[in-house]
Amino acid sequence: MIKVGNFAEFFGPRDPEGHKGSFGKCVCAVGSMGMAGAAVLSAKAALLCGAGLCKCVLPLEIYPIVSSAIPEATFSVWEGEKYLATLSKEIKTASAVLMGCGCGKSQLTELAVKLCIDECECPLVIDADGINMLSRHINWLEKHSGEIVLTPHPAEMARLLKTDISTVQSDRKGVAGEFARKYGVTVVLKGHGTVVAQKDGSVEVNPTGNPGMATGGSGDVLAGMTVSFLAQGMPAAKAAKAAVYIHGAAGDRAAQKKSQRGMLPSDILLELPSLFLEYEKGGK
Numbered sequence: 161m162i163k164v165g166n167f168a169e170f171f172g173p174r175d176p177e178g179h180k181g182s183f184g185k186c187v188c189a190v191g192s193m194g195m196a197g198a199a200v201l202s203a204k205a206a207l208l209c210g211a212g213l214c215k216c217v218l219p220l221e222i223y224p225i226v227s228s229a230i231p232e233a234t235f236s237v238w239e240g241e242k243y244l245a246t247l248s249k250e251i252k253t254a255s256a257v258l259m260g261c262g263c264g265k266s267q268l269t270e271l272a273v274k275l276c277i278d279e280c281e282c283p284l285v286i287d288a289d290g291i292n293m294l295s296r297h298i299n300w301l302e303k304h305s306g307e308i309v310l311t312p313h314p315a316e317m318a319r320l321l322k323t324d325i326s327t328v329q330s331d332r333k334g335v336a337g338e339f340a341r342k343y344g345v346t347v348v349l350k351g352h353g354t355v356v357a358q359k360d361g362s363v364e365v366n367p368t369g370n371p372g373m374a375t376g377g378s379g380d381v382l383a384g385m386t387v388s389f390l391a392q393g394m395p396a397a398k399a400a401k402a403a404v405y406i407h408g409a410a411g412d413r414a415a416q417k418k419s420q421r422g423m424l425p426s427d428i429l430l431e432l433p434s435l436f437l438e439y440e441k442g443g444k
Contacts, residue, residue: 161364161365161366161367162356162364162365162366162367162401162404162405163405164405164409164439166398166401166402167394167398167401167402167405168439170389170392170394170398170402171436171439171440172439172440172442173440179212180212180213181212181213182212183210183211183212183213183391183392184211184212184213184255184256184388184390184391184392184393185211185212185213185214185215185253185254185255185256185391186203186206186211186213186214186215186254186255186256186257186258186384186387186388186391187215187217187250187251187253187254187256187257187258188202188203188206188214188215188216188217188257188258188261188384188387189217189218189247189257189258189259189260189263189272189276190202190203190216190217190218190258190260190261190262190263190380191216191218191219191222191226191261191262191263192219192222192262192263192264192266193219193221193222193264195222195261195262195263195264196222196225196226196262197262197377197380198261198262198263198288198377198380199216199218199222199226199261199262200225200226200229200230201261201377201380201381201384201425201426201429202258202261202262202287202380202381202383202384202387203216203226203230203233203384204229204230204233204384204429205380205381205382205383205384205385205388205429205432206258206384206385206387206388206391207230207232207233207388208429208432208433209384209385209388209389209403209406209432209436210388210389210392210436211387211388211391211392212391213234214230214232214233214234214388215233215234215235215236215250215254216230216233216234216235216236217235217236217238217243217246217247217250218235218236218237218238219237219238219239219243220237220238220239223235223237236249236250241268243268243272244268244271244272244275247272247275247276248275248279251276251279251280251282252279254280254282254391255282255283255390255391255392255393256282256283256284256285256387256388256390256391257276257280257282257283257284257285257387258284258285258287258383258384258386258387259272259273259276259284259285259286259287259290260273260286260287260288260289260290260291260293260383261287261288261289261290261379261380261383261384262288262289262380263288263289263290264289265289265292265293269289269290269293270293270296270297272290273286273290273293273294273297273300274297274300276290277300277301277303277304277308278303278304280304280306281305281306282306282390282391283306283307283308283309283387283390283391283396283399284304284306284307284308284309285308285309285310285311285383285386285387285390286308286309286310286311287310287311287379287380287383288311288316288379288380288383291310291311291312291316291319291320292316292319294310294320295316295319295320295322298320298343301343301344301345302343304344304345307346307390307395307396308344308345308346308396309345309346309347309348309386309390309396309399309400310345310346310347310348311348311350311379311382311383311386312347312348312349312350313349313350313351313379314328314329314332314349314350314351317335317336317339317347317349320339321335321339328349329351332349332351332353332355333355333357333363333365335349336349336355336356336357336363337355337357337361337362337363338361339357340357340358340359340360340361340363341357341359341360341361344359345359346358346359346396346397346400348382348386348400348403348404350379350382352369352371353365353366353367354366354369354404354408356397356400356401356404358396358397359396359397364401366401366404366405366408367405367408368404368405368406368407368408368409368411368412369404369407369408369411369412370408370411370412370415370420371420372411372414372415372418372419372420372421372422372423373407373408373411373415373423373425373428375424375425376425377424377425377426378407378411378425378428380425381407381425381428381429382403382404382407385403385406385407386399386400386403389402389403406432406435407428409431409435410428410429410431410432410435411423411428411431413431413434413435414427414428414430414431
């Protein structure tokens with residue numbers, strides 16, 4: 161069972177000599193036409209979780225929406241076939257990379273996933289459509305050299321395994337653990353009792369969270385939190401555990417204020433600062 165004590169020391173008071181470069185740079189390849197919200201939620205989560213810098217690599221058509229929603233982020237905007245060259249350039253300066261939130265299931269997304277796996281020397285989080293593209297080429301994982309965190313929901317996990325959802329759900333810990341061990345990645349299998357599986361196949365279950373979080377956008381928040389902790393230097397498994405625990409804890413607070421039925425993923429974001437304030441003061 162994941163416990164806050166496993167990572168609380170990471171969230172103590174910051175170095176007074178620190179600057180934005182001290183706390184990591186996230187590069188987030190996110191968003192597409194009709195999915196600007198995924199870019200907003202993931203990037204905002206990365207910044208709220210303490211990343212010093214967050215650069216979004218996104219298409220020109222959603223830039224006005226996203227940039228107006230997150231003035232604290234920076235942007236590398238692309239059009240057409242320039243996506244891959246732009247992404248390749250940006251990941252070279254990253255402390256951690258997020259790929260997939262709201263990117264769509266195009267051939268460009270497919271090529272971008274391969275590029276990230278091949279070229280990322282820093283930790284890489286693959287979420288959502290990134291996972292859907294990866295499921296077509298699972299052998300790509302055999303060639304990676306850096307840390308990779310996958311954040312599938314049960315349907316995406318089923319696609320990765322070429323099986324059905326009921327098979328995944330019947331043995332969530334076993335499925336996640338075996339996949340993580342086989343491919344040398346960290347797996348965050350989302351759902352009731354989110355499972356975090358480490359590269360050695362060991363698993364832990366998250367106790368926080370509630371059904372109010374089962375809505376589009378919650379996963380984007382989690383992905384942004386995960387890449388933020390990785391960019392700040394947390395090891396992959398610890399970053400994943402911290403992200404799912406705090407994500408669920410923030411969701412529980414949001415549900416207490418808004419109800420499970422009435423809460424939104426943006427309400428999860430609003431609860432993060434108060435949680436970090438407690439951790440900075442030594443709370444559990």
